[in-house]
Amino acid sequence: MYTRPLARLIEELQRLPGIGSKTAQRLALHLINRPAGEIEALAKALLEAKQTVRHCSICFNWSAEDPCEICRSPQRDPSLWCVVADVKDLIAMERTREFKGLYHVLGGLISPMNGIGADQLHIRELVARVAREKPQELIFAISPSVEGEVTMHVVKDYLKPVAPTLRMTRLAFGLPMGSELEYADEVTLARALEARQEL
Numbered sequence: 349m350y351t352r353p354l355a356r357l358i359e360e361l362q363r364l365p366g367i368g369s370k371t372a373q374r375l376a377l378h379l380i381n382r383p384a385g386e387i388e389a390l391a392k393a394l395l396e397a398k399q400t401v402r403h404c405s406i407c408f409n410w411s412a413e414d415p416c417e418i419c420r421s422p423q424r425d426p427s428l429w430c431v432v433a434d435v436k437d438l439i440a441m442e443r444t445r446e447f448k449g450l451y452h453v454l455g456g457l458i459s460p461m462n463g464i465g466a467d468q469l470h471i472r473e474l475v476a477r478v479a480r481e482k483p484q485e486l487i488f489a490i491s492p493s494v495e496g497e498v499t500m501h502v503v504k505d506y507l508k509p510v511a512p513t514l515r516m517t518r519l520a521f522g523l524p525m526g527s528e529l530e531y532a533d534e535v536t537l538a539r540a541l542e543a544r545q546e547l
């Protein structure tokens with residue numbers, strides 16, 4: 349249906365997360381219609397990112413510098429840390445412009461079904477970092493799933509011996525703005541009830 353170079357481009361684009369065959373086709377056709385300079389700039393940006401971006405040795409955020417910009421920032425509160433599963437979650441927290449502390453990226457969630465145990469995550473590094481830097485509070489910003497719950501409890505168990513007085517909290521979960529109560533599931537309603545606030 350497509351000439352071989354175009355078919356290969358579509359195949360490669362389909363490997364990207366969230367890109368199906370139709371989207372890959374649209375992207376490929378869009379890209380080949382762009383000027384060569386734009387395509388070269390895109391290719392150069394991809395290669396540069398791949399060659400220079402690495403995990404921060406402190407928090408495991410992606411960064412071209414080590415330590416990352418967040419870990420180096422003197423404006424950040426070193427007593428308050430946010431533990432996230434993935435860099436995408438860190439980015440989501442940063443978009444709020446509300447969190448002013450530091451981060452620790454676990455690198456995933458414990459999932460025995462997928463062969464991911466505590467040893468595959470950056471839990472031991474978190475424990476060593478907490479013992480060394482002694483934050484006052486860890487906020488777990490982890491999705492409310494079975495894997496998320498298991499991961500939080502395992503991390504908590506690892507941390508208790510080295511930081512028995514460390515305050516550990518989690519994000520409140522509940523109803524999103526603009527949603528209808530009648531369409532909320534029981535777990536979401538229960539979480540919203542638990543996380544209720546004073547008016």
